[in-house]
Amino acid sequence: MSDLVKRSKKVLTPALAFDTQVAAVKAEGCWVEGDDGKKYLDFSGGTAVTNIGHRPPRVVEAVKDQLERFIHAGCVFYYDSVVKLFEELTRITPGNIDMFFVANAGTEAVEGALKLARWVTRRGGIICFRGAFHGRTLGAISITSSRVHYRKRYEPLLPSVYRTPYPYCYRCPMGQEEGKCSLECFQYLETMMDHDIPTTDIGAVIMEPILGEGGYVVPPKSYMERLRELCDRHEFLLIFDEVQSGMGRAGKWFACEHFGVVPDIICIAKGIASGFPLSSFGASKKLMQDWLPGAHGTTFGGNPISCAAAVATIETIREDKLLEKCQELSPWVMERLKKLKDKYPVIGDIRGLGYMIGIELVLENKKPAPELTSRLLKLCLEEGLILISCGTWSNVIRFIPPLMVTREELEKSFTILDKAFQRLS
Numbered sequence: 099m100s101d102l103v104k105r106s107k108k109v110l111t112p113a114l115a116f117d118t119q120v121a122a123v124k125a126e127g128c129w130v131e132g133d134d135g136k137k138y139l140d141f142s143g144g145t146a147v148t149n150i151g152h153r154p155p156r157v158v159e160a161v162k163d164q165l166e167r168f169i170h171a172g173c174v175f176y177y178d179s180v181v182k183l184f185e186e187l188t189r190i191t192p193g194n195i196d197m198f199f200v201a202n203a204g205t206e207a208v209e210g211a212l213k214l215a216r217w218v219t220r221r222g223g224i225i226c227f228r229g230a231f232h233g234r235t236l237g238a239i240s241i242t243s244s245r246v247h248y249r250k251r252y253e254p255l256l257p258s259v260y261r262t263p264y265p266y267c268y269r270c271p272m273g274q275e276e277g278k279c280s281l282e283c284f285q286y287l288e289t290m291m292d293h294d295i296p297t298t299d300i301g302a303v304i305m306e307p308i309l310g311e312g313g314y315v316v317p318p319k320s321y322m323e324r325l326r327e328l329c330d331r332h333e334f335l336l337i338f339d340e341v342q343s344g345m346g347r348a349g350k351w352f353a354c355e356h357f358g359v360v361p362d363i364i365c366i367a368k369g370i371a372s373g374f375p376l377s378s379f380g381a382s383k384k385l386m387q388d389w390l391p392g393a394h395g396t397t398f399g400g401n402p403i404s405c406a407a408a409v410a411t412i413e414t415i416r417e418d419k420l421l422e423k424c425q426e427l428s429p430w431v432m433e434r435l436k437k438l439k440d441k442y443p444v445i446g447d448i449r450g451l452g453y454m455i456g457i458e459l460v461l462e463n464k465k466p467a468p469e470l471t472s473r474l475l476k477l478c479l480e481e482g483l484i485l486i487s488c489g490t491w492s493n494v495i496r497f498i499p500p501l502m503v504t505r506e507e508l509e510k511s512f513t514i515l516d517k518a519f520q521r522l523s
């Protein structure tokens with residue numbers, strides 16, 4: 099174990115769990131260098147953040163430029179980088195979302211979105227999904243259930259939260275066979291309004307359009323369409339938490355574009371500023387302008403440097419055609435990963451969109467295989483590939499290369515994965 103890791107363990111709270119023992123000294127593009135000189139292909143993106151790689155040149159330049167001018171504004175004076183960012187977000191977010199709040203972490207974007215929904219609708223009830231992850235502050239963990247561990251000893255949490263099963267077709271929560279159902283999970287959601295909470299008390303439905311920490315699950319398009327229709331019918335605000343699935347991760351600016359479904363409020367963080375702390379949530383002007391000055395606020399949110407990094411991140415994705423590149427390569431990536439599935443029965447399912455791909459490891463009868471997953475990740479790390487897991491049982495590998503990854507780098511990752519699966523069996 100490196101000296102830095104040893105020193106860290108002495109002073110960092112054990113509550114902060116790390117995925118590897120790598121002590122990074124440098125990172126560039128897809129690559130991270132450890133303090134032992136070893137180079138790793140980083141397909142973790144620092145937990146799905148560095149969507150356009152480490153230290154993207156335009157971002158580094160924009161940050162240097164902002165640093166030369168000023169560092170902090172704190173809602174006392176106006177500044178250009180935040181305005182430019184919101185003008186860009188207006189262009190890339192779906193539907194008529196054109197007004198934004200700015201914060202630091204994903205969990206803050208979620209908290210703010212819930213507050214906005216309650217304010218606007220004057221209804222306190224929130225519907226969320228079993229298996230979802232929305233963050234670690236108290237409001238966000240109240241709607242998080244990807245693992246019970248996140249909630250342990252923190253009760254009582256926010257009241258008026260109602261949970262419906264996520265459409266996780268590989269493990270259908272309603273016991274149906276994949277592809278042969280009548281969306282019984284959606285029917286469950288509808289019956290909640292006969293039993294649990296009247297429609298007139300529900301302000302918002304919050305959903306990850308692709309389940310992230312809960313196991314990289316893609317819902318059926320028909321589910322998403324029906325959900326939008328349900329929200330319209332009862333005047334619930336539909337909040338999409340695109341903290342993990344957004345900013346190009348799924349091959350489009352936002353994952354909801356795959357379903358043709360537009361939310362009323364969108365939460366954005368992680369990939370937005372290539373690693374600088376920044377989050378945001380947006381809605382239409384019509385909705386936002388109901389919020390009175392001071393009804394919500396922030397000191398550090400929208401740091402000028404983070405905003406400059408975000409603008410440069412968006413420009414890089416657009417100008418380098420990274421979404422197009424991802425869309426072109428991702429079917430081939432899927433095909434290559436599916437070849438591994440044909441070869442190794444421990445791979446139960448491969449699913450995803452763009453470069454948000456999950457590889458679920460199982461034993462007989464789809465029993466989750468967390469130990470094998472952990473061993474596999476260690477074997478990959480030994481060979482120089484950083485991957486991380488997710489899922490309720492930690493048995494899903496996130497395959498999340500940055501958008502600018504090359505075919506050669508992907509080939510290298512397939513070779514390492516193949517070797518690791520071989521050693522596992």
Ligand SMILES: Cc1ncc(COP(=O)(O)O)c(C=O)c1O
Pocket residue numbers: 202203204205206208231232233234306310311339340341342343367368
């Ligand atoms: C979908 C989703 N929402 C919210 C969050 C919380 O973000 P943060 O850790 O930046 O607070 C995460 C983090 O993984 C996430 O994946």
